[in-house]
Amino acid sequence: MRLSFLVCLLLLAGLAPDAAARACNAGVVFEDSDGDGRRDRGEPGLAGVQVSDGRRIVRTDALGRWSLPLSPDHTVFVVKPASHDFPTGDDGLPVFWRHVVRSPQPALRHGGLRRQTPRCHDFALLPETAPAAGSLQVLVFGDPQPKSAVDVDYYARDIVEPIVAAANGAPAADLGLTLGDVVSDDLSLYPAMKRHTASLRTPWLHAAGNHDLDFDAAGDARSLDTFRRHFGPDTFAWEEDQASFVVLDDVIYQPGAAKPYIGGLREDQFTFLAAYLDGLPRDRRLVLAAHIPFFDEPGRETFRRADRERLFELLKPFSKVLLLTAHGHVQRHHRHGPADGWFGAAPLHEYNVGAACGGYWSGVKDEAGIPDSRMADGTPNGYASATFAADGSYALRWHVARGGDADMHLHAPKVLRAGAYPGTGVYANVYMGEADSRVEYRINGGDWQPMRLSGQPDPALRTQNLLDDAAPGLRGYDRLPEAAETSHLWRGALPTDLAPGDHVVEVRAFDRWRGEIRASTSYRLETASP
Incomplete structure (x- = not known):
């Protein structure tokens, strides 16, 4: 005993x-x-x-x-050491936390926290099965966000099952992260989401999102009670040989306000972060995973600036920090600098991950009965992967749902008039592109020419918007989102002074982590009389 x-x-x-x-x-x-x-x-x-x-x-x-x-009421958890693994619970999640609830709890629609018998806390750890050497493979899901059992089925068939099939009976990755909005307000869908995610046979961690709140809670303090019952603490740390991960709830619930939530951190989270970071080597890879981006959207404060500056002051001594967030249902990178309150030696990289549900499981369904679901920036729905090397370096990639290996898509007209003014372009939506990405095109195998960053909405998505407008009836359960300005769209003018006939357009982009990637399309020049 x-x-x-x-x-x-x-x-x-x-x-x-x-x-x-x-x-x-x-x-x-x-x-x-x-x-x-x-x-x-x-x-x-x-x-x-x-x-x-x-x-x-x-x-x-x-x-x-x-x-x-x-x-008397508390949650206690273990920070996973790199040397060991946690056992897996009946729900498929790692067992690293315990709740003790002795006082009466508020009646919440989705159950909140339930009273539990007092007990002492012993935690089992398993000897690590994977070798410490080599790289760490991490799957990252932003915003699965099903609003119904139908959407849960889309999540299973569009995201999870193809990954499981590709893994061929092995664990899909070394670690998995869901960056909030596990569901879309209906917290009764949590068990089904956990069941599907568990089929990936991967230790999976969950951050809380604004659609994971108990909206009938009186305030922020109890707004994640149901989430915590299913997924454990809303803020915690986890260590692997290659990196240390901190998962943060950065959604501040403010019932009664014009906007019911804002990005930010609580005082107890700052206390925990200060204590954890104090013992962490300054040159170790540190990954912060949360839901709401740490940067502000243009023209408005979406993350409390005082909290961001306080967080960045804690992070400043660390030379290898990566921020992972979701929430926006677009794909983008942000490099924090002094304007954001970051004064580190180099810009601080935040990868704002696209959504697993894309444009909220919307759009026309394909032959498998799964909706188009592309995002407002034109990026197809899917998931990200992150690879962390032993030296702390990392590589990121976006994966199109159902095994699609496309890194970009092109949009160009099918036919132009030979000799017309060359005012029509080919567009390249490079999913992992940044403002300084090198993107080039050529016609019929000629010289490579630079494309320019457009900043316009994705024309392929805009086409779908116009088809929805013109349709006499609904083309899908919900329309795709309206095309918004895209941070990773490039344009090149199509020449019309070539011979009539078909002309091949090739585009190449240079991905920061994967090197050269390519796509191609074609257009035809025809003669015409006034």
């Missing part, structure tokens, strides 16, 4: 119920060698493992013991 359990029994026997509940604030972190979830003879306690209540962090002693002055 474990020492911590004996201590708790003695305390419970001699104290009044409330005092006993407060006294059982300790436990052991141990290596579960046989994976049965129990601490058997010969299974050692693990020293130096971090345990937290979401504010304070303590490390286990030489025997794996820890203690914290926990309140």
Whole structure:
């Protein structure tokens, strides 16, 4: 029988119920060698493992013991050490946290947190099965956001099942992240979403989004009770050999305000971050994963500036920081600098990941019955992957849903008049492009010419918008979003002084991580009389 359990029994026997509940604030972190979830003879306690209540962090002693002055209602969790893995629960998620709820809870539509029996907290860790050397493969999902069981089915067939098939029975990745809006307000869909995601056989972490809130909660403090019941703490850390990850709830619920939420961080989160970062080597790869982007949208404050500046001050000593966010249902990169309150030695990279649901599972359905779902910037829906090397470097890629390997798409007219004014262009939507990306085109194998960054809406999506406008009836359950200005669209003028006939247009772009990528299309020149 474990020492911590004996201590708790003695305390419970001699104290009044409330005092006993407060006294059982300790436990052991141990290596579960046989994976049965129990601490058997010969299974050692693990020293130096971090345990937290979401504010304070303590490390286990030489025997794996820890203690914290926990309140009667609390959540306690273990920061996964790179040397070990967590067991998997019945819901397919890693078991690294416990809730204790003794006080009456507010009645929330989707259940909130439920009262649970007081207990001591022992945590099992498994010996790491994957080798420490090499790279870490991470899948990143932004905004799956199903609003119904029908949308959950789209998520399963469009995103999850093709990845499972490609993995051929192996885990899909070393780690997975969902960057919020796990569902679209209907929190009863959580169990189905967890079931499908668990089929990826990958340790999966979830950040909270603005559509994961208990909107009937009285304020921000209880607005994630249902999310926390299903997914655990809303702010925590996780370590692998190649990188340290911090998952943050950055949605501040403000009921009654003109906008019911804003991006920001709570005081307890800053306390936790300061404690965790204090023990982290300054040259270690650090990844912060959240829902709302840390940058502001043009013309309005969408993330509280004071919170961003305070966060960036904590991050400033670290030389290898990557921010991963979602929320916008577009694909873009942001390089933070002094205008954002970042004063590090180099710009701070934020990858604002596109949405798994794309344009909210909208548009015309294909032969499989799955809607088009492209985003407002023209990017097809899908998911991202991140590869972290042992030296802290990383590579990012966007994957089009259902195994599509396209890195860009082109839009050009099918026919132009020979000799007409050359005012019509070919457009290249390069999904991972940035303002400084090199994008070029050529006609019929000629010399490569630079394309210019357009900033216009994606014309292929605009075409779909116009078809919806002209249609006498609905073309899909919901229309695709209106085409918005795109940060990764390039244009090149099509020559009309060539011979009548077909002409091949090739486009090449130079991806920051993958090198040269290509696509091609064609147009035809015809003669015509006035």
